[in-house]
Amino acid sequence: MNSFPIVRIVSKILIPYILLFGLYVQFHGDFGPGGGFQAGVILASALILYGLVFGIPAAKAVAPPWIVEKFIALGVLVYAGTGVATMLLGGNFLDYDVLEHHFLTEITVGGQTLHMLPSGQHLGIFLVEVGVGITVTAVMLMIFYCFAGRETSSE
Amino acid sequence: MSNDLWQLAITTEQFKGLYNYWIVIFLMMTGFFIVISRKNMIKTVIGLNIFQTSVFLLYITMGKVNNGTAPILGPEDAHHDDHSHDKSHDAEHAAHPFLNQISEQTPAQNVSVGNEPTAPLEVLAEAGNSGLIYSNPLPSVLMLTAIVVGIATTALALALIVRIREDYGTIEEDEILILDRES
Amino acid sequence: MIYIDIIILTLLAVTAVTVARIRDLWAAVMFTGIYSFLGASWMLLLDAPDVAFTEAAVGAGISTVLLLVTLALTSKTEKTSVSVPIVPLLVVIGTGAALIYGTLDMPHFGDPDAPVHTHPNPGFVERSQPDMHGLPNVVTAVLASYRGYDTLGETAVIFTAGIGVLLILRREKTSTEADDSTTEGTS
Numbered sequence: 001m002n003s004f005p006i007v008r009i010v011s012k013i014l015i016p017y018i019l020l021f022g023l024y025v026q027f028h029g030d031f032g033p034g035g036g037f038q039a040g041v042i043l044a045s046a047l048i049l050y051g052l053v054f055g056i057p058a059a060k061a062v063a064p065p066w067i068v069e070k071f072i073a074l075g076v077l078v079y080a081g082t083g084v085a086t087m088l089l090g091g092n093f094l095d096y097d098v099l100e101h102h103f104l105t106e107i108t109v110g111g112q113t114l115h116m117l118p119s120g121q122h123l124g125i126f127l128v129e130v131g132v133g134i135t136v137t138a139v140m141l142m143i144f145y146c147f148a149g150r151e152t153s154s155e
Numbered sequence: 156m157s158n159d160l161w162q163l164a165i166t167t168e169q170f171k172g173l174y175n176y177w178i179v180i181f182l183m184m185t186g187f188f189i190v191i192s193r194k195n196m197i198k199t200v201i202g203l204n205i206f207q208t209s210v211f212l213l214y215i216t217m218g219k220v221n222n223g224t225a226p227i228l229g230p231e232d233a234h235h236d237d238h239s240h241d242k243s244h245d246a247e248h249a250a251h252p253f254l255n256q257i258s259e260q261t262p263a264q265n266v267s268v269g270n271e272p273t274a275p276l277e278v279l280a281e282a283g284n285s286g287l288i289y290s291n292p293l294p295s296v297l298m299l300t301a302i303v304v305g306i307a308t309t310a311l312a313l314a315l316i317v318r319i320r321e322d323y324g325t326i327e328e329d330e331i332l333i334l335d336r337e338s
Numbered sequence: 339m340i341y342i343d344i345i346i347l348t349l350l351a352v353t354a355v356t357v358a359r360i361r362d363l364w365a366a367v368m369f370t371g372i373y374s375f376l377g378a379s380w381m382l383l384l385d386a387p388d389v390a391f392t393e394a395a396v397g398a399g400i401s402t403v404l405l406l407v408t409l410a411l412t413s414k415t416e417k418t419s420v421s422v423p424i425v426p427l428l429v430v431i432g433t434g435a436a437l438i439y440g441t442l443d444m445p446h447f448g449d450p451d452a453p454v455h456t457h458p459n460p461g462f463v464e465r466s467q468p469d470m471h472g473l474p475n476v477v478t479a480v481l482a483s484y485r486g487y488d489t490l491g492e493t494a495v496i497f498t499a500g501i502g503v504l505l506i507l508r509r510e511k512t513s514t515e516a517d518d519s520t521t522e523g524t525s
Contacts, residue, residue, distance in 0.1 A: 025391075032227060033387035035478050037303045041395040048403060069504075076497050079490055094486040121470050125482040128489065135493050136303060139500035140400055143310045146507035147407040150317055172446025177438060178347050184434040185354040192426035195416040197363055197408060201370050205354055208377045208397060215386045220455060221448035225385045226463055226476040289463045290385035291455050292476040296485060298389050299477070300492040306396045306404075307499030313408040314506040320412040327417050 011053045018046035026133045030122065036129035040136025047137075048144045056148045065145055068138050075135025082127045096124025175216040182209040194328040196316045200309060207305050211298045218294035226292035343383060350376045361416050363409055371402040388477045 026039030051059030083094040091098035100120035186209055189202025320326050323334055353373045360366050374397025381390035445452035455461065466479045473479050481489055 029475065029478050031474050033225070033391050033475065033477075035299070035388065035475075035481060037299060038388070038391050038395055041303070041306075041392065041400055045395065045399050045403075048400070052403070072497060072500050076493055079493055083486075083490070094483075094490070096483060121479075121483055122473060125473070125478060128482045128486065129478070132489065132493050135497055135500075139307065139496050142500050143314075143404065143503045144407070146314065146503050147317070147404065147411070149509065150411055150507055169442070172449070173441050173444065175447045176441040176444055178351065180434055180437045180441070181351060182354050183437075184430045185351075185358050187433065188423075188426055188430045189358050191429065192423035193416070194419070195363070197405065197412065198366065198416055201357060201366055201405070204370055204397070204401065205357060205373060208374055208393070211389065211393065212377055212380060215381050215384045215389060216447060217445075217452070217454050218386065219384045219448050220450050223385055223448075225387050227387075228463070228467070228474040228476065288450070289476070292462050292480050294454070295386040295389050295477045296480045298386075299392055299481060300489060302389065302392045302396050304492055304495050304499075306401055307496045309401060310404055311499050311502050311506075313404055314503045317408060317411050318506055326412050330417075 007053055011049055015046050015050055018049070019043060022046060026129065027126075029129055030125060036132025037136055039129075040133045041140060043133070043137045044140035044144070047141055051144065051148065056145070060145070063141060065142070068141050068145070071134050071138035072142060075131045075133070075138060078131030078134060079128055080131075082124060082131065086124070094124070094128075096121045099123045176213070179209050179213045179216065182212070196319070196326040196328065197313075200312050200316070203312075204305075204309060207301075211302060214294040214298050218291035220288055220290045223288045223290040226289045226295070228289075229287060343380075346376055346380050346383070350380065361418055363414055363416055364406075367402060367405040367409060370405065371398045374398040374401065388475075 022039050022042035025034035025042055026036065029035035029039065047059060047063055050062065082096075086095050086098050087093055089098040097120055101123075183206055186202045186204075186206030189205065190199050193199055193202065316326055319331065323331050325331060325334075350373065353369050353376060357366050357369045357373065360369065374393055377397065378390040378393040381387075381393060445454075449455075462480050462484065463476050466473065466476050470479045470483070
């Protein structure tokens with residue numbers, strides 16, 4: 001891809017915005033369209049674009065495979081861990097109502113009420129979506145590494 | 156409805172009400188045709204992908220409500236200030252009289268299945284302060300997870316194809332069968 | 339609005355038939371991406387922005403990349419066969435006719451009285467208002483809270499698929515010498 005300066009420059013400009021958009025979709029998924037699945041795919045596609053344009057070694061330097069591997073399991077653990085946490089707090093598995101707390105939920109600054117930490121159901125959904133997002137990003141990236149690794153070694 | 160087999164003349168109303176299913180069935184059958192008529196494995200996976208996307212479309216068309224909008228509640232319908240328990244109880248109380256009201260209003264033409272009375276969604280959707288009608292979120296949820304599982308299984312299939320190519324040197328089903336018989 | 343519907347549906351049908359007819363696999367993959375994108379556009383018109391989003395990112399994005407990488411690892415053209423596939427065509431027409439006959443009893447498009455909208459009663463849109471303390475996106479609420487077990491299962495499926503691809507395709511440095519398949523001589 002070294003001979004395509006336009007592709008290199010345009011993707012260099014675009015990748016930060018794709019990543020930012022992925023994070024927006026992840027954390028704004030409760031309010032607008034979006035969520036863990038979409039955010040994971042968008043984040044992974046930004047890294048895959050980087051790998052396609054600048055080469056697999058460059059992508060592997062940004063997201064080393066051994067870390068990506070751990071993240072595959074981490075996402076499922078975050079999801080299931082949320083369920084276990086709700087059980088330890090005395091509720092059913094994945095019953096987010098027991099996550100209700102009154103710590104810093106909202107503060108008033110200059111007459112305006114700001115929402116700080118999400119509470120209850122909202123917090124549970126947030127944690128679960130983070131877990132989904134981590135797993136989907138890591139799996140998509142790992143699948144790409146596997147396929148791309150084949151390519152370089154079989155040529 | 157068994158008469159329909161003999162009355163194949165399709166009314167305009169039927170066409171307007173059912174065209175979405177027919178389009179989806181056409182797309183599905185195209186995908187199915189690719190799957191069963193082609194020997195190339197990548198082409199088969201592409202056919203499966205098209206079949207799969209058509210199934211997503213089938214579900215999504217069922218969730219559509221006339222004059223509806225996306226199931227993301229507007230600021231009038233969402234209670235943003237419900238962080239305390241008291242207020243959420245208020246919201247539940249506010250919801251209950253309305254629910255009783257709609258079960259009384261159940262029209263006679265809606266045949267009730269089981270013990271639960273059914274009510275048209277328009278009545279339900281006007282529960283929102285804004286009066287907006289929301290399309291059904293449930294098909295969206297089901298398809299959302301199905302899409303991501305679909306790409307995961309597609310990736311697995313493609314990985315198997317890559318391995319098959321490395322061992323057999325071909326991805327045509329009939330050639331692989333010949334190689335298998337020879338060995 | 340209806341004109342956009344007609345255009346998108348026509349393009350969908352044309353794209354699907356093109357994929358079925360074309361022999362060049364690169365072109366077929368590209369048309370699959372276009373097909374997914376058109377499908378996503380129709381989903382957006384059908385009030386499902388979340389699904390449209392996912393379909394555009396997954397179907398038109400990741401899926402196309404994976405198919406292209408697979409093509410690079412295998413062959414780019416399909417073996418041409420002269421015979422017209424009569425039997426598959428008959429099977430498909432028969433199945434399609436049966437399905438279309440089945441749709442005659444289906445609730446009409448956009449009908450608010452369809453069973454899918456009246457059960458459960460009250461629906462998730464109404465229930466989520468008191469339950470979720472004002473979370474606006476009902477799709478996310480149903481996905482992560484009402485159907486939390488289901489989504490945990492889906493995440494586990496993706497996890498398993500990732501592990502499966504890793505096991506099939508990853509090449510351990512130590513096991514490469516032991517593996518004596520023909521194509522691995524260069525690594």
